[in-house]
C-alpha cells in the first residue's frame with residue numbers, strides 16, 4: 517500500500533481499478549509502481565501499476581472513465597479548459613478537429629470524476645460553512661418554450677461553490693439542493709448559527725424548513741427586490757428566521773451569489789444569454805457544470821481570496837500575494853489542483 521504525497525487534506529490510497537479483478541477496489545491489496553509508458557497519441561509519460569493480489573498490471577488512466585478513450589492528456593485538458601471558457605462541445609470539436617461525440621464522451625468521463633471527487637472530498641472533511649447564499653439561474657432545454665433552472669448554493673467566506681441542481685423552479689429542486697448541502701456540512705454548530713440568504717422564491721423557505729427540521733440553529737433572510745421596467749425600485753429585507761442582529765456586517769444581501777452567477781454565465785456556454793446555444797440535452801448541461809465546478813473550486817485561484825505576504829520593505833519585484841483557490845480557503849486542499857491530478861487521482865466508487 518502506498519500513498520503518494522498529496523495536496524489534499526485527506527489520504528488517498530491506491531487500489532485496483534479493474535472491475536473484473538477479484539480484488540477490485542480492495543484496500544488489502546499491494547499496489548506497486550511498475551514502469552511507465554507512452555501511447556501512440558500521447559507523448560506524456562503515464563504510470564503503470566502492478567496489482568499484487570490480482571497479478572496484473574494496470575495504467576493510471578484506469579482511475580477514471582478516460583481509460584481506453586484514445587485521447588492524449590493534453591487533449592483531455594484542452595477540452596476541459598475550452599469548456600470552462602464558455603465554448604460549446606461543437607466549438608471544441610471544431611478547434612481540436614474531433615467528432616463532437618468524442619468530445620461529449622470525454623466530457624462525460626471528466627464530469628463523472630469531478631462529481632465523484634467533489635462528493636468524496638466534501639463528505640470526508642466536514643465543511644465549515646457559516647454563510648450560504650442560494651439563487652437560481654434560468655436557461656432553456658431543447659427549445660425556448662422549455663425553461664430549465666439551475667439552482668446554485670454558494671459559501672460566501674471561502675467563495676466555495678457547494679453544489680448545484682438542475683430542474684424546474686419548484687420546492688422539489690430547492691429541497692434537493694439543500695439536502696446535498698446539508699450532507700456536506702453535517703450537524704450545524706450550536707455556537708454560530710448558519711446564515712442563509714436568498715431571493716424571494718418561497719421554495720427555499722419550505723426546503724430549508726423540511727431539510728433542517730428539528731434544528732433551530734440557522735437564520736434565514738430573504739432579499740425581496742422590486743423592479744419596475746427593469747429598474748430596481750426597492751430592496752426589502754424579510755427576516756424569515758432570526759433577527760437583524762444575526763446578520764452583522766456585510767451579510768444582508770445576495771450580492772456574492774449574484775456576482776458568482778455572472779461568472780457562471782460567462783463560463784458555461786449553456787448559460788450565456790441572448791444566444792441560440794442553449795442546451796439540447798440535460799446530461800450535457802450537468803457535465804459542463806461539473807467540469808466548471810472543479811475548475812472554479814479546485815483549480816483557479818480566486819482573486820478576492822488572495823492574502824498579502826507580510827514582508828517588511830517589499831521591493832517592487834518581490835511576490836506580494838499568496839493566491840488561494842476556494843477549496844484552499846475551505847481547508848480541503850493545500851494547493852491549486854491540476855486537471856491531470858483529477859484524471860489520475862484514485863477514488864473508489866461505492867457500488
Ligand SMILES: [Zn+2]
Nearest residue numbers: 532537567570
Ligand atoms: Zn487487480
